[in-house]
Amino acid sequence: MILKTLDNAIQVLNCFTKEKKAWGVRELARKLETSHTAINRILVTFEKNNFLTQDPETKKYHLGLKFVEFSEIVRGQFSITEAIEPIMQEISRKTRESIFLTWKENDVGVTLGMAESEERIKFSVSIGTRTPLYVGASCKVMMAYLSREEQLSIIDKGLRKFTENTPQNKEQLLKELDEIKEQGWSFTDGEYSDQVFGLGVPIFDTNGRIIASITIAGPEYRITEEKKIEMLELLLVEIKSIQQVFYNYI
Known part of the structure; x- marks a missing residue:
């Protein structure tokens, strides 16, 4: 009954358009x-x-007027994307891989920005792509900073299998999340898309709450342990500038 009422309420709002105000x-x-x-x-x-x-x-x-408040929030998010785009482009130029800004929205990650690799073979997703927090470096690095209660709530809703490497074991996933939080970054290989690696670091708001992530991603055949270390070192340096931009906007 509650869901039906909520659905009716959403339908009401959807009737308000530019043509019919x-x-x-x-x-x-x-x-x-x-x-x-x-x-x-x-x-x-x-x-x-x-x-x-x-x-x-x-x-x-x-x-x-409530929608004016919401529009300011959304506009602020996209202003952040524009502000950090030069940094993302620079990371992409140095690593020759694609760079993604992923925003946490409830229990999913939403792709808000991307600096695409100039390589012929590269990894790319559409802006607005929504991904569960339990899969892929960009999302798992955010889920790692949630409370255990929030993590369990997400897991208990089910772990959809995207590839053979998508996390399916509850205890193993929780262990991985603890390790990610302890080290401050996440590396995944083929969890969300086959043969694609991801290396992600977290972004926090001024209160220390996780809100987003920056991730380097590309075809796994180009990643070596040496390159992984080099990219991580670069990411950990550049994330300081990106984090400062977020502090200025939030």
Whole structure:
């Protein structure tokens, strides 16, 4: 019942577009083929929480100021991406591999920025790609800094298998997360995509909470133990500048 109500509420918000910026209760009820009583209840709740505002004359509802706050948050995230792009490009130039900025959003990592390798064979994902926190260097390095309770909550929802190397054992995964947190970085090989390595380091907010990661990724045939050490040393140096950018924006 709760999920159904939440779904109806989301459908209501999705009706507010550039083409249709205001809605009355009954016309919205007709649009969604739902009782006007239910729609009115949803609209009133949104209004109380500043997600919607009602015109006193027309009685129609418009999007409220709460979305201005949200837009500032999202705009800030993308401003961060633009600010650290030169650093990411420099890391990519020196390593000749792709560099990714991954943002933590609840129990997934979202790709927000990328400096793509100039090599003919390279690893690449689309901006906006969402990946579970338990798989791949960029996500596991963030999951490692969550509380044990949060880690178990994510694991108990199930571990989807992306490749033969995707973590499937609960105890082994928890052990790996402890090791990642202790050393301050994560290296994975073929967990999210076959024959692709990842080397990730964490990014924190001013309160020390994990919020993002920077990762070097590429085809595994190009990675050697020596190159891995060189890339890690570079990443640990550059992450200091990247972290400072985050402090300035958050």
